[in-house]
Amino acid sequence: MSYPALEAADVPDRQHALLIVLTTAHNGVVEYIKLVDLARARHTDTSRVRDAHDGYQYLTLSPIEHAAADADVRNALAMVAQACAGHLADAHRQLGSLAPLGLVRQCHQERAELASLLADTHRQVRRLADVHEALFVLGLQATQLSVQVAAAIELAGGIVKVLFDGKEQRDADTVRPRYPRWTEKLAGLAVYVLPDAFRARYDEEFRSELWDLGLRGTSRFGQLLHSLSLLNRSFDLRAELNHRNPQPAQLEDKDSPTAWQTDRVQPRRPHHLIVIILAVTGLLTGLTELLRGINEIVQLFR
Amino acid sequence: MPPAPKIRMTWQVQAVIQVLLDHPTGEVYGLELGAVTGIRSGTLHPILARLETLGWVESRWEDIDPAEVGRPRRRYYRLSLRGVDLARIALAGADSPRMRWRPDAAPAGGVA
Numbered sequence: 001m002s003y004p005a006l007e008a009a010d011v012p013d014r015q016h017a018l019l020i021v022l023t024t025a026h027n028g029v030v031e032y033i034k035l036v037d038l039a040r041a042r043h044t045d046t047s048r049v050r051d052a053h054d055g056y057q058y059l060t061l062s063p064i065e066h067a068a069a070d071a072d073v074r075n076a077l078a079m080v081a082q083a084c085a086g087h088l089a090d091a092h093r094q095l096g097s098l099a100p101l102g103l104v105r106q107c108h109q110e111r112a113e114l115a116s117l118l119a120d121t122h123r124q125v126r127r128l129a130d131v132h133e134a135l136f137v138l139g140l141q142a143t144q145l146s147v148q149v150a151a152a153i154e155l156a157g158g159i160v161k162v163l164f165d166g167k168e169q170r171d172a173d174t175v176r177p178r179y180p181r182w183t184e185k186l187a188g189l190a191v192y193v194l195p196d197a198f199r200a201r202y203d204e205e206f207r208s209e210l211w212d213l214g215l216r217g218t219s220r221f222g223q224l225l226h227s228l229s230l231l232n233r234s235f236d237l238r239a240e241l242n243h244r245n246p247q248p249a250q251l252e253d254k255d256s257p258t259a260w261q262t263d264r265v266q267p268r269r270p271h272h273l274i275v276i277i278l279a280v281t282g283l284l285t286g287l288t289e290l291l292r293g294i295n296e297i298v299q300l301f302r
Numbered sequence: 303m304p305p306a307p308k309i310r311m312t313w314q315v316q317a318v319i320q321v322l323l324d325h326p327t328g329e330v331y332g333l334e335l336g337a338v339t340g341i342r343s344g345t346l347h348p349i350l351a352r353l354e355t356l357g358w359v360e361s362r363w364e365d366i367d368p369a370e371v372g373r374p375r376r377r378y379y380r381l382s383l384r385g386v387d388l389a390r391i392a393l394a395g396a397d398s399p400r401m402r403w404r405p406d407a408a409p410a411g412g413v414a
Binding site: 244 | 355
């Protein structure tokens with residue numbers, strides 16, 4: 001193998017050329033080592049992020065960034081390795097050419113260092129490949145983790161919704177007033193004696209009062225007194241309403257749709273039932289006064 | 303000034319009118335009115351019907367959808383514009399202070 005440029009030059013020039021080649025190779029190796037250190041630092045940062053629980057979002061995004069960065073690093077490493085290989089080959093050739101000149105001994109130490117650096121470079125490249133692979137696996141794990149976290153969040157949202165709906169239902173059950181059915185029947189009797197045009201209105205109004213009484217926690221006895229009071233004075237109300245012509249709005253009330261409305265209120269009833277109701281009302285009036293007296297006595301002893 | 307209406311101003315009637323006059327919103331539903339005045343519902347509704355017939359009081363349904371809320375609507379009562387004047391006149395001309403209703407003189411017995 002011959003090197004005309006070196007052979008044609010004087011010995012000092014050849015030594016100078018060799019130093020230039022070695023310096024160039026050394027600079028390439030230094031640059032490569034910097035890149036390896038950078039890769040190490042990135043690996044350390046990634047490991048810290050992996051250990052952080054609330055850093056999963058960063059990990060979710062990092063695979064993409066890592067992939068791009070890794071590609072750049074790989075390209076840079078390939079270029080450096082290629083350059084290093086070129087420089088080392090040139091250095092090897094230069095040293096070979098210098099053998100006849102007796103300069104091999106002088107460069108033997110540099111060759112050994114270059115060989116060591118080359119071997120170290122190969123190890124670093126393999127280690128960097130391991131780091132890249134680990135980062136790729138870590139990225140996959142982070143992606144799976146993010147999917148699992150998203151599913152867990154969705155599941156938690158569903159659980160919260162179920163619990164919230166259940167609470168709403170329990171609240172509705174809690175506030176739903178309960179009043180005895182017979183109090184509604186008694187109030188219905190009070191409505192029954194009213195003129196047709198006003199039955200629907202007072203039916204709803206009386207039942208809203210029973211509803212509110214139940215909501216306030218009024219005792220059954222209190223609700224009974226309320227119903228009997230309505231029934232007791234229903235004929236007074238009837239007399240008042242008979243003096244009034246039904247207003248259009250009140251006539252409309254008869255047909256107002258209500259979700260709870262029963263078939264208890266009918267537009268027409270047989271007349272003989274009125275007589276029966278009158279008799280029952282009289283009895284209930286006496287019963288009301290009796291119960292009211294008992295209630296007052298009970299209140300006195302409390 | 304409108305002429306004084308012909309109505310028997312019992313203490314219950316005075317109580318109802320006074321509460322309707324004094325209520326901040328001017329609108330009261332029957333059970334609430336009974337709770338404040340101490341008048342039982344059976345007595346209260348004929349009074350309200352009489353005042354409504356005279357045009358002193360006007361009423362309206364609570365503005366809710368019963369099917370959606372799941373309970374019957376309340377019926378709200380308030381004095382009409384004309385009723386406010388007439389009610390003040392009637393209260394001023396009540397028979398005697400002894401007959402006038404006072405909030406602290408409401409009979410016991412709750413709203414039933």
